[in-house]
Amino acid sequence: MQSVPCRPQRSDFVVVANRLPVVGEPTESGEPSWRRSPGGLVTALEPVLRRAQGVWIGWAGECDRRTAPFSHDGMRVHPVSLSARELASYYEGFSNATVWPLFHDTIVPPTLDRGWWQSYVQVNTRFAEAAALAAAPGATVWVHDYQLLLVPAMLRTLRPDVTIGFFLHIPFPPEELFMQLPWWTEIIDGMLGADLVGFQLPRDAENFRRTAAIRGSAIDPPGADAIGRIHVGGRVAWTGAFPVAVDAAGLTTLATSAAVRGRARRIRAELGQPDTVILSVDRLDYTKGIPERLAALDALYKQGRLIPGRHATVQIVTPSRERIPQYRELRRRIEIEVGHINGAYGALGRPAVHYLHRSVGREELAAFLVATDLMLVTPLRDGMNLVAKEYAACHPDADGALILSEFAGAAAELHGAYLVNPYDTDRLASTVDAVLNDPVAQRSRRMDTMHRQVRRHDVHAWARSYLGVLHRARAGRTVLGVSTRGAALPHAPAGA
Numbered sequence: 001m002q003s004v005p006c007r008p009q010r011s012d013f014v015v016v017a018n019r020l021p022v023v024g025e026p027t028e029s030g031e032p033s034w035r036r037s038p039g040g041l042v043t044a045l046e047p048v049l050r051r052a053q054g055v056w057i058g059w060a061g062e063c064d065r066r067t068a069p070f071s072h073d074g075m076r077v078h079p080v081s082l083s084a085r086e087l088a089s090y091y092e093g094f095s096n097a098t099v100w101p102l103f104h105d106t107i108v109p110p111t112l113d114r115g116w117w118q119s120y121v122q123v124n125t126r127f128a129e130a131a132a133l134a135a136a137p138g139a140t141v142w143v144h145d146y147q148l149l150l151v152p153a154m155l156r157t158l159r160p161d162v163t164i165g166f167f168l169h170i171p172f173p174p175e176e177l178f179m180q181l182p183w184w185t186e187i188i189d190g191m192l193g194a195d196l197v198g199f200q201l202p203r204d205a206e207n208f209r210r211t212a213a214i215r216g217s218a219i220d221p222p223g224a225d226a227i228g229r230i231h232v233g234g235r236v237a238w239t240g241a242f243p244v245a246v247d248a249a250g251l252t253t254l255a256t257s258a259a260v261r262g263r264a265r266r267i268r269a270e271l272g273q274p275d276t277v278i279l280s281v282d283r284l285d286y287t288k289g290i291p292e293r294l295a296a297l298d299a300l301y302k303q304g305r306l307i308p309g310r311h312a313t314v315q316i317v318t319p320s321r322e323r324i325p326q327y328r329e330l331r332r333r334i335e336i337e338v339g340h341i342n343g344a345y346g347a348l349g350r351p352a353v354h355y356l357h358r359s360v361g362r363e364e365l366a367a368f369l370v371a372t373d374l375m376l377v378t379p380l381r382d383g384m385n386l387v388a389k390e391y392a393a394c395h396p397d398a399d400g401a402l403i404l405s406e407f408a409g410a411a412a413e414l415h416g417a418y419l420v421n422p423y424d425t426d427r428l429a430s431t432v433d434a435v436l437n438d439p440v441a442q443r444s445r446r447m448d449t450m451h452r453q454v455r456r457h458d459v460h461a462w463a464r465s466y467l468g469v470l471h472r473a474r475a476g477r478t479v480l481g482v483s484t485r486g487a488a489l490p491h492a493p494a495g496a
C-alpha cells in the first residue's frame, strides 16, 4: 500500500475516529511502515470514506511523533499525535480501562482515575481542533465512538456552521451503570453536541435518552420514523439506531474468487481434510467470550463429541491493547486453556484446537471463512460483531452455519443464526453438537436468510441511512432558526 504526503486541504466530509485506518510501525529508516488497523470500526468506515472521498482524522498508532497529512492507498488521512503518557492515560486508561468495561456490562471492573479523565478531555480537545481545521464551511463531520465522546460539543463551539454526527460502535449502558462515572454529565453534554447521536441498537438509543432525561432534557420519544428527539438549550439532537454492516458485495466477490476458493481448499488440506472445520476469529478481548468458548470445546472433546482429525477447530485472535493488564492476563488464560485442551485430547499432528495469535490479511481471512463449516461467534457483550456478518457474506452458496451469542448486536438481524447464551457453556456445547447433526437443508435455509440480510443491509446502506437522517436533523436545525452562520445546507457526500 502506498503512502504519499498530501497538503492539508479542507473537506466537505470529515470522519473523526480514534484510529486511522492504518497503523504506523517504526522502521530503521525512521519512516514508518503502514499496516491495516485492527477492529470493526475501520472495517466499516474504510469503504464509506473511500466512496465519499473525504478526510479521516485519527491517531496513527505511534507515540511522540508528528506525522503530516498524507494520502494512503488513495485515502486522505490527517494524523493526530498522542504522547506516550496520553497513550497510557487517554487510550489505555480512560477509553479502554474505564469506558470500555463500563459500557460492556462491567465484565471486568472499570477503573476510575481523575488524571485519566483530564487526559481524555485534553485529547478530545485536540481531536475537535483537528476536525475544526479540516472541515470546509458547512461540512459534514462524522465523529465515532467512545474514545471521542466529548468531541461533538467541543466541535460545535469551534464550528457552529458544520453538521455534526456522532455514532457509538459499542453498547450504551443502562443509566444505573453509566451514572457510576463521576463525569457522566460532561459525557452526556458532549454527545448531545451532535445533530444526530446514532447507536447500534434501539435499546442503546433508549438507554441514552433515559439518561439525557435524567440530565434534564425534554425528550420526544421515537415516532413513526424511529427517531427520538432530545431538546438541549434551544436546539434539538436526534437519536436513533443504525446497525453497522459490512461491504458484503466486496466480500462475496472475494470469497468466490478462484484465489480464495483455492486457498480455502488448501486450508482444509493443511488441517488434514477433516469432515468439519469449526472457526472463531476475534480481537483478543475479554468481551469476546473466548475462555467460555474454550470451556465448551473442552467438554466436547472430553466427551468424544468432537474428535481431533474428524473435527478441526481453529481459533484466530488479533493481538489487542496488549499493555493493559486484563488483556495480558486474558491472553495467558487462553493460551493455558488451549495448551490444556491440546495436551489432553490432541494427537501427533492433530491438535484439537489450532491457535493463531496474529492478524491475517483480507484474502486469507476470507479463505478461512469460506473453508469453515461452523462459525462460533460467542461474545459476552458486543456492540455489533462484524465477523458474524463477514461469515454470512462469504457464503453465497448457503453452506455453513453460525452459532451466535444473543449478546452480540448482530443477533438482532441475523435471524438464521443459532443463538446461544455464551455464559452457559453446557448449552453452548450441546448447540455445537445439535447444529452438526441438523439436516443440511435446514442449515442451508438459515445461511441463505443471513446471506440475503447482509447483502441487503450493507455498509453503504448503513452510511446512507445514517447520513440521510443526519441531514434531515440539520435541516430541522435551520428551520428552528438556530444560527448556522450562513452556511449552506450540507448534502450527503457523493455515493455515501
Ligand SMILES: Nc1ncnc2c1ncn2[C@@H]1O[C@H](COP(=O)(O)OP(=O)(O)O)[C@@H](O)[C@H]1O
Binding pocket: 038, 039, 040, 041, 043, 281, 282, 283, 316, 317, 318, 358, 359, 360, 361, 365, 384, 385, 386, 387, 388, 390
Ligand atoms: N486475526 C485477524 N486477522 C485479520 N482481521 C481480523 C482478525 N480478527 C478480527 N479481524 C477483523 O477485525 C474486525 C473485527 O470487527 P468486530 O467483529 O466488529 O469486532 P471488534 O471491532 O470489537 O474487534 C473484522 O472486520 C474482522 O474480520
Ligand SMILES: O=P(O)(O)OC[C@H]1O[C@H](O[C@H]2O[C@H](CO)[C@@H](O)[C@H](O)[C@H]2O)[C@H](O)[C@@H](O)[C@@H]1O
Binding pocket: 018, 019, 038, 039, 040, 041, 042, 044, 145, 146, 169, 170, 244, 320, 321, 382, 383, 384, 385, 386
Ligand atoms: O482501536 P482498538 O483499541 O485496537 O480496538 C478496535 C476497535 O474495537 C471496537 O470495535 C467496535 O466496532 C465494531 C464496528 O462497529 C463493532 O462491530 C464492535 O462490536 C465494536 O466493539 C471499538 O469500538 C473501536 O473503536 C475500535 O477501533
